[in-house]
Amino acid sequence: MQADNFSWVRQEMIASQVAPRSHLGPGAWLRKNLFATPVDALLSVFAFLVIAWLLPPSLNWLFFDAIWSGADRTACLTTEQGGQLPVGWSGACWPFVSGRFGQFMFGRYPMDERWRVLLAGLIFIALLTPLLIPRAPFKKLNAILFFGVFPFVAFWLLVGGAFGLRYVETPLWGGLMVTLVISYVGIVVSLPLGIILALGRRSHMPIIKLLSVIFIETVRGVPLVAVLFMASFMLPLFVPPGMSFDKLLRALIGVALFASAYMAEVVRGGLQAIPRGQYESADSLGLGYWPQMGLIIMPQALTLVIPGIVNTFIGMFKDTTLVLIISMLDLLGVVKQNISGDPTWATPQTAKTGYIFAAAVFWVFCFGMSRYSQYIERRLDTSHKR
Structure with missing residues (x-):
């Protein structure tokens, strides 16, 4: 066959060209992300107006008009503009946070x-x-x-x-320390226990499946408050006489079991998303049940449900504040105790500042978990790779 018949085939690659100016720079990013459609433009303008309305007074209250030094509540009870503003109208009372920081931690x-x-x-x-x-x-x-x-x-x-x-003794524990201890134990226990419960619920053995379903549905059917009450007050009734559990240990057991039930449903959703061909491929390789799950099925299932797993972790981290009802003081509990039980700092400004500080700490941890999970999702996402 003559080479002339292939004249339509490109003999040389076209050199790379610079992208159009309309697709480069901040203006292109704004058009693509904020003003792509009239609806997007309207929502963006509305968001900018809300930010412009809320941000300046928030910054003034948190930083510019805030009180940064003082020994007690009198430092935050000030008047401004020649007495035109009422007492307590000043900004945040940060001496309260610095003075009680050790207790908060x-x-x-x-x-x-x-x-x-x-x-x-x-x-x-x-x-x-x-x-x-x-x-x-x-x-x-x-x-x-x-x-x-x-x-x-x-x-x-x-x-x-x-x-x-x-x-x-654990009754002396409190603050962020208790929050992290409960969260660590809950995360470390709930994930493997949730995987076992998810596999049990999908088991072909009737007894294993029934017990897994009963546990999952029973725990998911009651609020965490009820689980903590049961772990704190009813668990001692089921142990031999003379044997007692530490109150913190009871809370750890309750939180771990509660989170594992929700984790089991998250993992089960990932298992159901795996195509049947993956199971058949594993069977064709002669793999048994546990090697099949450990090497082929479970890694894919966990990758699919990373957002659900991290969402459960974040929810559990925030739910640690509920241990206050069984007389344990986590970060929020210690802040609340210092606000309501310490007359040295009992002012509206200290209450707002304390709760904002606690909220900021929780946000930092939850946001960090969320961002890291997104990084892992992008790293494990192979759909764009060839």
Whole structure:
């Protein structure tokens, strides 16, 4: 066949060209993301107006008109503009936060023993950070240390009573420390237990399936408040006489079981999204049930439901505030106690400042979990790869 018959075939690649000016720069980004359609433009303008209305007074109250130094409530009870504004009209009362910061973080944990909490926190960060970095080496060893060794080290550091450390009873614990402890235990326990419950609910063994369904539907059918009450007041009735559970341990059990029931449904949704061909392919390779689940099915299912898993974690982190009803003081509980039970700082300004501080702390942790989950989703998304 003559080469002339292929004259329509390109012999040289066209050199890359610069994108049109209308697709470059801030103006192109604004047109694409904020003003692509008339509706988008209307909503963007409305959002800008709302921000312009709320942002300046918020910044004034939080920073520019705020009180930054003082020893008690009198520092925040000021008048402005020659007495034209009522008492207490000034901005945020940050001396309240700085003066009670130790209680917000540690509760009533002894001052001279708080180094143990800080050391446990540093170990937690040192072990968690490599796990969050995908390319960090020694992942298996790191996971064993974080999930298998760290809980015992943290228990020894926080509780004490052995190897020369003073015993600190859990009723003295409080603040962000309790929030993180409950969240850590809930996350570490709920995910594997939720996976087991999801597999049990999809099991072909009638008894296993029935028990899994009963547990999941029973726990999901009651609020967390009821679960905490049951764990705190009814659980001791089912243990042998003379045996007692620590109140914090009861809360940990209640939160972990409650979160695992919701986690089970999230994981089950991922399992149902896996095409039947994946199961058949695993069967054709001669894999048994557990290798099939561990190597092929479960990794795909968990990847599909990362948003649901992280959403459950975020909800559990925020729900730790409910332990207040069983007389445990997490971060929000300590803030509330200092606002209502300390006459030294009892003013409307300190109440607003304290609640805003607690909300900011919760937002930082929840936003961090959300952003990291989005990063993992993008990293594991292979739909755009060839």
